Amino acid sequence: MGALMVGVAWAPAGAGEPEEYLRGYVNSLLDSRYPGLGLRSQVVSVDGTVKLTSSTCLGSSQKRDVAYLLTKTGRVKTIQWGASTDCDKSGETAEQDRARAEREAATPVDLYALPEQELFAPLLADPRHPRFSVSYLHYRSPAAEFSAASVAFGEYFGLASGFFGGSGNSQIGIQGGVFALFNLDAPSIDLINADYSIGLPISYRRGPWSYLLRVYHQSSHLGDELILGNPGINRVNLSYEDMEFLVSHEWERWRLYGGGGYLLNSEPDLAPKHLQGGVEYVRPRAAGRLSFIAAVDVQASEELDWRRSRSYQAGFELRSGSARRARLMFEYFRGHSPDGQFYRESLRYTGLGLYFGF
Known part of the structure; x- marks a missing residue:
């Protein structure tokens, strides 16, 4: 076609x-x-x-x-x-x-299958939003400091859309991702942690307003090399089902979003409430075919006494006439680790990431 x-x-x-x-x-x-x-x-x-x-x-x-x-x-x-x-x-x-x-x-209801366009746009600075990416990062935590590679494989796939006729558009899809962290300073580039997620998002959009309701599962697993090299490590079998709701509003080149969620089930037993918000800026064709992008994502949870974790990104995006695009982003993070079993650990990292959209 x-x-x-x-x-x-x-x-x-x-x-x-x-x-x-x-x-x-x-x-x-x-x-x-x-x-x-x-x-x-x-x-x-x-x-x-x-x-x-x-x-x-x-x-x-x-x-x-x-x-x-x-x-x-x-x-x-x-x-x-x-x-x-x-x-x-x-x-x-x-x-x-x-x-x-x-x-x-x-206006008649116009149902159609397998839509290409995602109604609720991806959260650019969210460290755990499903995507395809690879990042080189310098990790600094109380326990260690090392060079790391963060690799993600994930995507949103629309299943059906078009339930509301002229009053707006809705969509249901499936979303999943794998997030892996590697220690580049280890002799065998050890896998430290891998998080797996799968979810069912339902979205609605009318003009600048878009809404997302998502129920998803995430589980976390330590790498084999890390376990073998640290036989006394305290492994946490982190696994949970979460329901979250987000609202996004766009005007001109800006986007503002916010919302929260509630853990339906978790192991170990975690306090269920959490909040998330952020802002994004896009300047199309700021340098020839390149668009400038900057984004901030802030998260806090009841389990961590509502202490904030902040993720910052800024860089350039190249896109084709289709949905394909690639971003080169400078990254900075400060807060509690987004890496599964280390969720209680304070963390800072800086680096460069390459992100791909399809």
């Missing part, structure tokens, strides 16, 4: 009107990449100007992604946004508000 779309993008216009050709191409591309948003090209001109409408309002990050997708084709130069894409309806009259509500109510 991707090859076909590329072929269409660079094919010469047919015998029909150029405006109609461009309109059909844009609509088919939007249907393929953003089903459920009801995006349509309302006005198309031969100079490459496209005006878009939608069945539900769009957030700033959604508009950036749509604009990036269309302008990368080379055929679309300028994008204008119709009133239907604007989430601020404060200027509407009572009659306009009533008409809009009727249109949203009349």
Whole structure:
């Protein structure tokens, strides 16, 4: 399908009107990449100007992604946004508000399987958000100081989306990850700890607001080399099921999120409540094709007397016309270790990480 779309993008216009050709191409591309948003090209001109409408309002990050997708084709130069894409309806009259509500109510539920786009955007600075990444870090804890490699393999996979018609979009998926920590100063580059997680996230989005409800399991395991080299080590069989709820709001280049969770079950028995919040900043194409990104994530738990753990990241992202992207980020962390069985241990680390999105 991707090859076909590329072929269409660079094919010469047919015998029909150029405006109609461009309109059909844009609509088919939007249907393929953003089903459920009801995006349509309302006005198309031969100079490459496209005006878009939608069945539900769009957030700033959604508009950036749509604009990036269309302008990368080379055929679309300028994008204008119709009133239907604007989430601020404060200027509407009572009659306009009533008409809009009727249109949203009349919009049919459009269920579709295996959506590509994730409604609740990944938390960039969260050390345990499922992702594909590799980082070189300098670890400093009360017990040791060493060079470390942190490797993660994880992803979100959408199962079904589109339950609310014009009143917003919802999605259910599956999310899992493996997070491994290696001691690079050890002769055999010892595996220190590995955390495994699997969860079922349910998300909802309407314009700049997005919501996530997630139930997931995580378990933690010490590395064989660490156990063999430290026969008296106090192993903790850390395992738990957690339910968390997060709310995210975007405006312009900023994103703010917050929420918390409650442990449904844990071994050992842990105090159940925890909180999380953060802020992210994106400046598209700050240096040529590179976008500048900065993010902060803060977490605290009842088990650790609400002492804060803070994760900071800043760097650049390179992306293609598709969903593929790569980030090179400077990282700094201070707080309690996110590495499973060492959750009570104070930790600081700095380093560089390479992150991949698909």
